[in-house]
Amino acid sequence: MSKQVSICVIGSGYVGLVAAVCFAEIGHKVICVDNNEAKVKMLREGGVPIYEEHLPDLLAKHLNRGVEFSCELGPAIEQCDAIFIAVGTPQGSTGSADLSYVEAVVSEIARSVNGYKVLVEKSTVPVYTNEWVSRCMHRHGVEPHNFDVVSNPEFLREGTAIEDFLHPDRIVIGANNKRSADLLRDIYAPLTDGSYYAKPDALPGMLSAEKPATLLVTSAQSAEIIKHASNAFLALKISFINAISNLAESVDADIEDIAAGMGLDSRIGPKFLRAGLGYGGSCFPKDVAAFYWVAQQQGIDFQILEEVRKINATQQEIFFNKVRSALWTLRGKKLAALGLAFKGDTDDIRDSPAIDVIKKLIAAGATISAYDPAAMDKAKAVLPAGESISYAASPYEAAEGADAVLILTDWKEFAKLDLQKLNVALKFPIIIDGRNLYKPAEMLELGFTYVSVGRPAAYTAQQGKPRKLVLS
Numbered sequence: 001m002s003k004q005v006s007i008c009v010i011g012s013g014y015v016g017l018v019a020a021v022c023f024a025e026i027g028h029k030v031i032c033v034d035n036n037e038a039k040v041k042m043l044r045e046g047g048v049p050i051y052e053e054h055l056p057d058l059l060a061k062h063l064n065r066g067v068e069f070s071c072e073l074g075p076a077i078e079q080c081d082a083i084f085i086a087v088g089t090p091q092g093s094t095g096s097a098d099l100s101y102v103e104a105v106v107s108e109i110a111r112s113v114n115g116y117k118v119l120v121e122k123s124t125v126p127v128y129t130n131e132w133v134s135r136c137m138h139r140h141g142v143e144p145h146n147f148d149v150v151s152n153p154e155f156l157r158e159g160t161a162i163e164d165f166l167h168p169d170r171i172v173i174g175a176n177n178k179r180s181a182d183l184l185r186d187i188y189a190p191l192t193d194g195s196y197y198a199k200p201d202a203l204p205g206m207l208s209a210e211k212p213a214t215l216l217v218t219s220a221q222s223a224e225i226i227k228h229a230s231n232a233f234l235a236l237k238i239s240f241i242n243a244i245s246n247l248a249e250s251v252d253a254d255i256e257d258i259a260a261g262m263g264l265d266s267r268i269g270p271k272f273l274r275a276g277l278g279y280g281g282s283c284f285p286k287d288v289a290a291f292y293w294v295a296q297q298q299g300i301d302f303q304i305l306e307e308v309r310k311i312n313a314t315q316q317e318i319f320f321n322k323v324r325s326a327l328w329t330l331r332g333k334k335l336a337a338l339g340l341a342f343k344g345d346t347d348d349i350r351d352s353p354a355i356d357v358i359k360k361l362i363a364a365g366a367t368i369s370a371y372d373p374a375a376m377d378k379a380k381a382v383l384p385a386g387e388s389i390s391y392a393a394s395p396y397e398a399a400e401g402a403d404a405v406l407i408l409t410d411w412k413e414f415a416k417l418d419l420q421k422l423n424v425a426l427k428f429p430i431i432i433d434g435r436n437l438y439k440p441a442e443m444l445e446l447g448f449t450y451v452s453v454g455r456p457a458a459y460t461a462q463q464g465k466p467r468k469l470v471l472s
């Protein structure tokens, strides 16, 4: 039986809450601390503040058994050996990561140290944060033999975070001595020795007792760079295919076939090659900017990352122009917007391309009728219902009397709409698809003008080809 470790997780957000529940799932004793009292109260009552598959079940299974929630950091530090820092590291004004929450938490930890502790960076942080955290602990008078700081970056995708945690492609530990590395090995042992997967109630996934998780142990700096470099590379892959999609469109090629042809090369692979509205979320935009800033601080001009960002921003302008090209004028037009979250299977609207495009359309005088299966509550906080936007109970209600439907988020249900019903609801049969969920030929047969990304527009003779307007 693996060793049970007492773990404190600071931050019960998209990453901290998932980590806390999953550590309990693999057998550890967890106290999850957050300074948002409303959130802690909700969690203590069994409520789930974020939309993640499996999270409600695991929370119910471990609440007040393997995991408890608190606002009191001091007692949690005293009782725990490993302290995971998963507080927000939002993008600062210069593009650098804002580490003020991390520093505030480290100062609080220092005041409660009562023996050897391992501080673990779970939040995405720039390289050398490890050194800053150590310096901060020293400044608060903590003896060097009483703590170590390690990096254990998270590779969780929202919507699949629980599965990504329990069935990881890899676990990365950045530690500068054996003692701290061994504690992290103990924590992840149920996944790396496979014993977790042998349990009858283990979450099913790609790993098993015979094929357990891979652990990579390296220096703290290397681990910090692995996280930023991985996200930056994934964002590069997306911007690359988006740039190709614009070239494809100019010569009437088909980006879906191009991506399929590229992805069959095992060195490229099919994942993260979907052209569309560009990437969003609380990680890629922030991590690309933070990584560019970190390189600059080291005197390295990481120009390719600037290109990744520019291509991504242009992709939304190109989509906005597609809407103009299909509708001619936007003022007074009613547009049905399907999707508000930054991607399907999440309620998160942080840096959502869907929200950004909707704001541009409202500014151009259009009125929006929006629908999203999970993100409407969060969207209403930033785009309150009013004369420029309303929220519908279904895609068909959103499309009622609309001049066109815009598909902005790749929810699975948006790929299986009742297109006849949609056509009846619409004032004009026009669909502008930012996520390429349908095939142009099929849409033409159903009588739609169908505009998508990196593929020729589909339109009937009498509707006429949408006029391609230059970027505004």
Ligand code: UDX
Pocket: 010, 011, 012, 013, 014, 015, 016, 033, 034, 035, 036, 039, 086, 087, 088, 089, 090, 101, 102, 104, 105, 122, 123, 124, 154, 282, 283
């Ligand atoms: C965060 C970072 O933003 C991301 O870069 C990193 O990869 C993982 O951790 P996320 O979990 O999405 O991502 O952050 P968020 O959802 O904002 O949750 C942070 C939590 O920490 C919030 O619940 C907040 O209340 C809490 N917090 C923040 C504290 O408990 N104390 C603080 O001082 C600051």
Ligand code: UDX
Pocket: 154, 155, 156, 157, 158, 159, 231, 234, 238, 271, 272, 273, 274, 275, 276, 277, 278, 279, 280, 281, 282, 283, 284, 342, 343, 344
């Ligand atoms: C990402 C990383 O995948 C994850 O490893 C890291 O820990 C956190 O950041 P996440 O931001 O939750 O995860 O979502 P992801 O599935 O990576 O999608 C990010 C954005 O890229 C979304 O806006 C999505 O719509 C877009 N995307 C993704 C594309 O446009 N095309 C693709 O092929 C894949």
